[in-house]
Amino acid sequence: MHALTVENASKTYKSPPRPPLKAVDNLSLHIPEGQIYGLLGPNGAGKSTLISMICGALKPDPETGSIRIFDKDVVRQTDQAKQLLGIVPQEIIVEPAFTVEEVLYYFSGMYGVPQAERRKRIPELLESLGLADKQHDKARSLSGGMKRRLMIAKALIHKPRLLILDEPTAGVDVSLRQRIWELVRQLNAQGTTVIFTTHYLEEAEQLCESMTVINKGKVIKEGKVKEIQQEFSQNIISFELYQSEVEHLAGVRRVGVEFELPFRDLVQDMRGLLDFYGDNLKSFRNEAASLEKVFLQLTEGGPTP
Amino acid sequence: MTFMWALYAREVKRFRKLMLDTVFSPIVSMVLYLTVFGVVVSAKSIGDISFLAFIYTGLLAMIMVNSGFSNPGFALIIAKNLGSILDLQVTPLRPWQIGIAYSLAALTRGLFTLSVALALTVWFIPGMTIAHPLSLLAIVLITGLQYGMLGVTFGIWAKGFEALTFGTTFVMQPMIFLAGVFYPVGQLPAPWNLISQFNPIHHTVNLFRYSFVGYADTAPLISWAAVLGCSTLFFGLMQWMTLRKLAESLQ
Ligand SMILES: Nc1ncnc2c1ncn2[C@@H]1O[C@H](COP(=O)(O)OP(=O)(O)OP(=O)(O)O)[C@@H](O)[C@H]1O
Ligand SMILES: [Mg+2]
Numbered sequence: 302m303h304a305l306t307v308e309n310a311s312k313t314y315k316s317p318p319r320p321p322l323k324a325v326d327n328l329s330l331h332i333p334e335g336q337i338y339g340l341l342g343p344n345g346a347g348k349s350t351l352i353s354m355i356c357g358a359l360k361p362d363p364e365t366g367s368i369r370i371f372d373k374d375v376v377r378q379t380d381q382a383k384q385l386l387g388i389v390p391q392e393i394i395v396e397p398a399f400t401v402e403e404v405l406y407y408f409s410g411m412y413g414v415p416q417a418e419r420r421k422r423i424p425e426l427l428e429s430l431g432l433a434d435k436q437h438d439k440a441r442s443l444s445g446g447m448k449r450r451l452m453i454a455k456a457l458i459h460k461p462r463l464l465i466l467d468e469p470t471a472g473v474d475v476s477l478r479q480r481i482w483e484l485v486r487q488l489n490a491q492g493t494t495v496i497f498t499t500h501y502l503e504e505a506e507q508l509c510e511s512m513t514v515i516n517k518g519k520v521i522k523e524g525k526v527k528e529i530q531q532e533f534s535q536n537i538i539s540f541e542l543y544q545s546e547v548e549h550l551a552g553v554r555r556v557g558v559e560f561e562l563p564f565r566d567l568v569q570d571m572r573g574l575l576d577f578y579g580d581n582l583k584s585f586r587n588e589a590a591s592l593e594k595v596f597l598q599l600t601e602g603g604p605t606p
Numbered sequence: 607m608t609f610m611w612a613l614y615a616r617e618v619k620r621f622r623k624l625m626l627d628t629v630f631s632p633i634v635s636m637v638l639y640l641t642v643f644g645v646v647v648s649a650k651s652i653g654d655i656s657f658l659a660f661i662y663t664g665l666l667a668m669i670m671v672n673s674g675f676s677n678p679g680f681a682l683i684i685a686k687n688l689g690s691i692l693d694l695q696v697t698p699l700r701p702w703q704i705g706i707a708y709s710l711a712a713l714t715r716g717l718f719t720l721s722v723a724l725a726l727t728v729w730f731i732p733g734m735t736i737a738h739p740l741s742l743l744a745i746v747l748i749t750g751l752q753y754g755m756l757g758v759t760f761g762i763w764a765k766g767f768e769a770l771t772f773g774t775t776f777v778m779q780p781m782i783f784l785a786g787v788f789y790p791v792g793q794l795p796a797p798w799n800l801i802s803q804f805n806p807i808h809h810t811v812n813l814f815r816y817s818f819v820g821y822a823d824t825a826p827l828i829s830w831a832a833v834l835g836c837s838t839l840f841f842g843l844m845q846w847m848t849l850r851k852l853a854e855s856l857q
Contacts, residue, residue, distance in 0.1 A: 356696045379698065383697060394688055399620075406612075407615065407616035408612075415608060
């Protein structure tokens with residue numbers, strides 16, 4: 302079963318006098334159960350808009366096909382769909398009036414978690430997020446990183462099967478980032494499907510098996526992280542020269558201190574490269590392109606495959 | 607039920623944390639009104655009740671209307687500004703459940719304030735008895751809920767604090783002051799006496815006064831019809847607004 306199915310979702314923001322903006326444009330996604338899945342895209346790609354439609358905070362355009370969480374339609378079976386979903390929004394939101402415990406106590410109540418169960422779950426969850434000693438503190442008094450963890454606690458308190466994190470590690474220090482990754486892996490091992498958005502490609506490489514890259518509201522690439530990397534690295538030989546200020550082979554690009562040559566046939570083009578530069582060639586490799594590179598090519602490079 | 611109950615409990619907790627502002631400040635205003643208008647001109651009487659008893663009962667109605675309206679109004683606008691409105695959008699609460707939970711919290715705040723007001727001010731009117739206790743209970747409960755529902759409608763609709771201040775200053779306050787809290791509406795010159803009949807708060811004030819001291823400007827049955835009609839209307843408005851706007855209120 303798919304943990305998340307999005308079929309032909311669109312969202313147009315109408316805020317006159319500005320022209321309408323199609324933030325999500327006929328976008329479809331099928332995310333299998335049990336994965337850690339990355340949703341990548343530059344600023345303004347439409348990731349948060351998509352997530353708002355999934356969680357019920359935003360009405361999709363009328364022509365939208367359907368959005369389903371474990372096959373429960375978010376419009377027609379909204380209660381069941383919402384029970385299956387936990388959401389950590391991009392923005393940190395804290396209610397100044399309440400303590401950490403109160404925030405979680407009332408929020409889980411709104412999911413229908415019985416009172417005795419709430420009293421049991423809250424300390425456990427805070428313990429696992431390293432917030433145990435903050436239970437009775439005002440949520441407002443927490444540090445930024447702690448607030449972020451409180452947001453994660455809110456998303457987990459009703460034990461959802463699908464967890465969506467919108468840029469969980471933005472503005473978070475290295476150790477907390479590691480900790481969030483660890484938590485995500487742990488939850489996934491226990492059977493939770495996790496979807497997260499990020500700008501850090503390192504994060505996608507480290508954490509997820511598959512990913513979707515979106516730009517301007519459309520899917521521009523999806524598949525296994527490894528395969529996307531390979532597809533884009535296959536066509537490039539990177540090399541260094543002792544002496545750079547020389548005549549170059551047609552098609553060679555300079556990238557920092559290195560050069561890149563897109564190729565069609567590895568053996569043949571390699572031979573051409575050796576013949577052309579001869580002893581000037583210091584090193585060469587056909588490495589897996591970093592996701593950064595893939596990402597830039599996908600989102601800024603001309604026509605996409 | 608847990609769902610709604612949790613939201614209701616949260617909203618009650620919220621106003622209890624700000625008790626000074628939410629419960630005591632209306633009582634201070636009430637005491638000031640009573641002192642200025644009531645004690646100073648206490649010699650007068652209206653019908654067979656004293657002027658003091660007249661405005662006292664009107665002020666109690668005003669407290670109930672104000673608490674009802676402003677509790678959900680402020681809570682929802684703050685939630686929109688903070689972004690915590692998301693809590694209402696992602697949890698499996700139906701719009702009507704959200705509306706009712708907020709309205710019940712508004713009623714609870716009204717009851718809180720009303721009890722404290724009664725306890726603190728009853729000595730202004732020595733020997734006061736309640737003419738129609740059941741009717742009083744009914745109008746108190748209905749008023750809290752009714753203006754709670756109006757407050758929810760307004761809170762969901764309003765874009766920001768300016769809109770709320772506008773609503774309070776330019777709509778609610780004039781309606782309250784023209785409802786006959788401080789004077790008998792029947793004695794107004796035409797066409798104001800007629801226009802007052804279309805002010806829903808007039809009927810609330812009228813029924814509070816009738817239930818307390820047995821005096822009515824307008825026939826109680828007419829007022830009951832108006833109050834019940836308005837409650838239905840406010841409920842409908844609240845339903846319509848929450849259904850239409852809740853999913854869009856982040857925009
Ligand atoms: N409430 C809104 N009203 C009007 N336009 C909006 C609104 N929210 C987002 N947009 C626009 O929709 C587009 C997509 O925004 P969105 O927040 O979904 O992007 P994103 O992929 O989450 O970006 P980021 O990585 O910066 O968080 C942007 O052009 C943004 O300006
Ligand atoms: Mg975003």
